[in-house]
Every structure is written in structure tokens, then in C-alpha cells.
Amino acid sequence: MSFLHRHPGLRLAGLLSAPLLWLGVAYLGALAVLLVSAFWSVNTFTGDLVQEFTLRNFRTLLAEEVYRNVTLRSLGVAVAVTVICAVLAVPMAFYMAKVAAPRHRHWLVIAILTPLWASYLVKAYAWRVLLANGGPLDSLFGGPGYGLFATIVVLSYLWLPYMILPVYAGLERLPDSMLEASGDLGARPGRTFRAVVLPILVPSVFAGSIFTFSLSLGDYITVQIVGGKTQLIGNLVYANIGAAGNLPFAAAIATIPVLVMVIYLVAVRRSGALEEL
Structure with a gap:
């Protein structure tokens, strides 16, 4: 024990060895197997796996219009869900962080987290009942039924807390004194928002978008x-x-989603979003 106390680097390496090993084997190892197997093929007659390098799968993805359309549709859904979540999350998070009384903020955070404790399938099937023909939404408003629009609505509901929490955390770190000082110096609300709030808000929104975009894409x-x-x-x-x-x-x-997310992470890294996670 005294040896480890004198060598904090070894102590830290010992503490991190197990989780890093798990990350390397279970996550990165599985991802590596995924990428390698993408260059294999299946014998069309026997159905056996042929472990020989080939670009046939990727040529099919690029050549067939249906796969291009599905990719673009998936990206569109992920973008739409992210935009909807951002539009809903910003005013909610601002109210939680800057308007609500301090004694109420913890309860509001719990209210946002509560849907995450429910089963994913329970929430999805609950929306299936709501959106069904003859269901509550159909009876009241002429519901949209099932389809692309329903998918966007349900995904926006499911991933909204993942956008609210990073935005709330970012705005909570914004001192109220900065807003007051901006007003005292004669800045109008719009100017205060652009100069004081927006620099904090943008990285937080990008941080939340990493969750909403990736979860919707896959x-x-x-x-x-x-x-x-x-x-x-x-x-x-x-x-x-x-x-x-x-x-x-x-x-x-x-x-495809792995490559898209790598590009997206590289792009949002410049905004400081990764520091907000």
C-alpha cells in the first residue's frame, strides 16, 4: 500500500485498468468486429459466411437508390427530432434555471427525469395507442396515425430530457449577476441574450444534440x-x-450512422459541446 501511495500514477492506472479493459474489449472490440465483418459476404447458395475481403456490400449501398433514400430519410428524422427537442428544451431549461424559485428547481429536474425511469417500450406503445385510428388523438384532433410524422413525434418525446438537462446545466452556471450587469449597462433583452446567454446556450444545445441526434439516427x-x-x-x-x-x-x-456520428462529433467539437457533457 505504501508503494502505491508513493506512486500515484500506478495507483490511478490500477483503478482505471478494469473499466478501460472493459471499454476496449466490449465496446471498441465489438465495433472493430462490426467494421471488419462489413467487408465479408454471404454465400447466396449455402448461406455460409465468407470471410474474404470484398467491397460488394458498400458498392450495393452506394449503387441502390433505396439505401440512399433510407439514409437521407434517417438523417432528416434525426435532424427534425433534434430541432424539435432544442425548440422545446431551451425555454423549459431557461425557466428551470433562471425563473423558477431555487427550492422548486430540484423538483423540476426530478419531473424531467421521471419519464426516463419508465420502460422505453411502455412509452412507445402508449404513443401507439394515442396515435391509433380511433384513439384519443384521432377522436379529438383527427390524429396523424402511424408513419414518418408519428415517428418524429414519439422520438422527440423520448429524447427531450436528454436535451433539457445539458441546456439546464449550462444555463445554471450562468451567474445572475451577468444578466443584471448587462441590464444595468443599458443592454436591451435581445442584446443581453446575444452577448451573454447565447455563448453559454449554443455549446449546451450542441451537447444535447449529440444525444438526440445519435439516438434518433440509430x-x-x-x-x-x-x-x-x-x-x-x-x-x-x-x-x-x-x-x-x-x-x-x-x-x-x-x-453509416457510425461514420455520420464521427463526422458530427468532429464538427461540434469546435463549439465546446464536448466539455458540456
Whole structure:
């Protein structure tokens, strides 16, 4: 013990070795296997896995219009969900951080977190009941039924807390004295927002968008439940793993959201969003 006390670097390495090993084997290892298997193929006659390097899967993804359309549709859904969550989260988080009484803020945070404690499937099927023909929304407003719009609505509901919490955390760190000082110096509310609030708000919104964008891009359960005939990337991956039994092609499709998220993370890194996580 005294040896470890004299060598804090070794002590830290010992503490981090187990989680880093788990990360390397379970996460990065699985991702590496995914990327490698995307260059394999399946024998069309026997159904056996052929572990030989080939670009056939990626050529199919690029050549077939249906896969390009599904990719663009998935990106559109992820962007739409992120924008909706940001529009809803900013005023809610601002109220929680700057308007609500301090003794009420903890209860508001608990209220935001409470839906996360419920089962994903329970919430998705609850929306299926709401959106069904003859359901509550259909009876009151002429509900949209199942489809792409329903998918966006449900995903926005599911991932909204992941946007609210980073924005709330960022705004909570903004001292009230800065807002007061801006007003004392004669700045109008719009000027105060642009000069004081916006520099704090933008990285927080980007931090929340990492969750909402990535979770929406790879989701397939919600699409299966309320999406009707809508096809997104997650559905294609699931279909090729299940009925088609084409694991290499499923792996090739799965590399699309991975590549998109790498590009997205590199892009938002400049905003300081990663420091907000």
C-alpha cells in the first residue's frame, strides 16, 4: 500500500485498468468486429459466411437508390427530432434555471427525469395507442396515425430530457449577476441574450444534440411500433440480421450512422459541446 501511495500514477492506472479493459474489449472490440465483418459476404447458395475481403456490400449501398433514400430519410428524422427537442428544451431549461424559485428547481429536474425511469417500450406503445385510428388523438384532433410524422413525434418525446438537462446545466452556471450587469449597462433583452446567454446556450444545445441526434439516427424500435411502412437505417440493419440472415450487409449498413456520428462529433467539437457533457 505504501508503494502505491508513493506512486500515484500506478495507483490511478490500477483503478482505471478494469473499466478501460472493459471499454476496449466490449465496446471498441465489438465495433472493430462490426467494421471488419462489413467487408465479408454471404454465400447466396449455402448461406455460409465468407470471410474474404470484398467491397460488394458498400458498392450495393452506394449503387441502390433505396439505401440512399433510407439514409437521407434517417438523417432528416434525426435532424427534425433534434430541432424539435432544442425548440422545446431551451425555454423549459431557461425557466428551470433562471425563473423558477431555487427550492422548486430540484423538483423540476426530478419531473424531467421521471419519464426516463419508465420502460422505453411502455412509452412507445402508449404513443401507439394515442396515435391509433380511433384513439384519443384521432377522436379529438383527427390524429396523424402511424408513419414518418408519428415517428418524429414519439422520438422527440423520448429524447427531450436528454436535451433539457445539458441546456439546464449550462444555463445554471450562468451567474445572475451577468444578466443584471448587462441590464444595468443599458443592454436591451435581445442584446443581453446575444452577448451573454447565447455563448453559454449554443455549446449546451450542441451537447444535447449529440444525444438526440445519435439516438434518433440509430433507433428502430419506435419505427417498428409507430412508423407504419417507414424505413430507417435501424430497420434495415434489423431486417438483414433477422429474416435475411445477411450479417455482413447489416454490418455495412450499421457503419453509416457510425461514420455520420464521427463526422458530427468532429464538427461540434469546435463549439465546446464536448466539455458540456
